[in-house]
Amino acid sequence: MSTSVNPIVETYSRLAHEYDDEANFQSCWGRASERALSSIHVLGDHRLVVDMGCGSGRAIHALAAGAPPHTRFVGIDPAENMCRVAAQKTALQKAVQVRQGSFENIPLESASVDYLYSILAFHWVTDLAASVAELARVLKPNGEMDLFFIGRDNGREFIQKTSAIFLKYMGPALLLDSARLRKQLTRDAALQLFSGVFEPSCLSVEESFRTYFDTLEGHWSWWVRVEGHFVKIPPEKKTQCDREVRAALQTLSEPRGIPYTIHELHVRVRRRSFI
Amino acid sequence: MTQEQLLQLLIDWIKSNKRTSNHTDISPDTELLESGILDSFAFLDLILHVESKTGLQIDLADADPREFAIVRGLSNLALKSQPVQPCPQA
Numbered sequence: 001m002s003t004s005v006n007p008i009v010e011t012y013s014r015l016a017h018e019y020d021d022e023a024n025f026q027s028c029w030g031r032a033s034e035r036a037l038s039s040i041h042v043l044g045d046h047r048l049v050v051d052m053g054c055g056s057g058r059a060i061h062a063l064a065a066g067a068p069p070h071t072r073f074v075g076i077d078p079a080e081n082m083c084r085v086a087a088q089k090t091a092l093q094k095a096v097q098v099r100q101g102s103f104e105n106i107p108l109e110s111a112s113v114d115y116l117y118s119i120l121a122f123h124w125v126t127d128l129a130a131s132v133a134e135l136a137r138v139l140k141p142n143g144e145m146d147l148f149f150i151g152r153d154n155g156r157e158f159i160q161k162t163s164a165i166f167l168k169y170m171g172p173a174l175l176l177d178s179a180r181l182r183k184q185l186t187r188d189a190a191l192q193l194f195s196g197v198f199e200p201s202c203l204s205v206e207e208s209f210r211t212y213f214d215t216l217e218g219h220w221s222w223w224v225r226v227e228g229h230f231v232k233i234p235p236e237k238k239t240q241c242d243r244e245v246r247a248a249l250q251t252l253s254e255p256r257g258i259p260y261t262i263h264e265l266h267v268r269v270r271r272r273s274f275i
Numbered sequence: 276m277t278q279e280q281l282l283q284l285l286i287d288w289i290k291s292n293k294r295t296s297n298h299t300d301i302s303p304d305t306e307l308l309e310s311g312i313l314d315s316f317a318f319l320d321l322i323l324h325v326e327s328k329t330g331l332q333i334d335l336a337d338a339d340p341r342e343f344a345i346v347r348g349l350s351n352l353a354l355k356s357q358p359v360q361p362c363p364q365a
Contacts (some may be wrong), residue, residue: 156294159314159315171338175318176335179316
């Protein structure tokens with residue numbers, strides 16, 4: 001993500017101090033993040049580990065706490081206030097640094113990173129090709145990587161229920177501008193993108209569809225994460241728009257709750273060399 | 276390009292790229308967004324497709340939301356659009 005004016009970065013920065021609220025942690029996104037985190041393992045030969053889009057520092061704080069003493073961690077995020085929160089959270093962990101930066105402009109030396117991971121952040125990039133090139137630049141030739149991000153069919157239940165409402169309140173131009181803010185790839189498109197830079201024999205792209213059920217209020221607690229899309233809705237219309245969106249989401253309700261299906265892509269790079 | 280040709284271009288693309296597996300007949304009067312036939316990402320792709328096939332640049336700034344999501348409305352919007360201007364020579 002660019003660190004210049006970007007409504008997504010601004011929204012995340014504004015919400016940084018409430019990002020670790022219990023409601024957010026318990027939401028489908030909190031649960032998906034924990035699931036991704038549980039699959040990440042820092043190994044003994046990882047000297048420098050990087051968390052791209054580290055947000056409030058929850059993952060880097062947890063991983064650094066259990067890592068070997070010689071492993072250094074760098075968390076990178078474009079949102080200034082997220083960096084502040086992450087730095088405060090890891091202040092007592094001498095092995096952890098937090099820096100402001102983005103996928104398109106990673107503030108690290110070339111070929112310096114042993115292991116890089118990212119949890120549900122890569123879909124916010126503004127330039128896919130530049131971001132993948134940066135990832136390849138900073139990884140050591142034998143560096144490893146795990147990127148978790150949302151795919152093309154993410155949240156399809158909500159999208160079908162709410163798109164017509166957003167069209168009414170935003171108009172076609174803003175609605176499509178909003179869609180352009182997210183880079184939601186199919187598995188094939190992700191494979192093609194990363195294959196252009198990483199050796200295919202060391203690269204894999206897995207996808208999953210997991211449906212999470214929650215109450216309307218539970219889902220609404222994470223809706224703040226996508227608020228950046230809707231900042232151009234005039235305030236006097238926003239209240240009415242929110243009311244209609246909530247009513248539409250409520251119609252999805254079933255005995256287990258309101259479903260939301262996360263389409264997740266997992267790009268994995270293991271011991272590799274550049275093409 | 277005539278309106279009939281443009282409608283057919285739209286309908287053919289939508290049939291090949293619709294987001295729902297339901298058997299849905301696509302006609303000029305089909306609503307695309309609320310029905311789940313297309314989502315906003317697919318609309319982006321559809322507009323790029325029409326622009327590349329027609330050489331038109333579709334201006335969404337003043338588009339009527341009620342017409343935009345209907346095949347015929349989208350066709351009318353495209354027909355009102357201007358051809359892409361070539362870059363001036365340096």
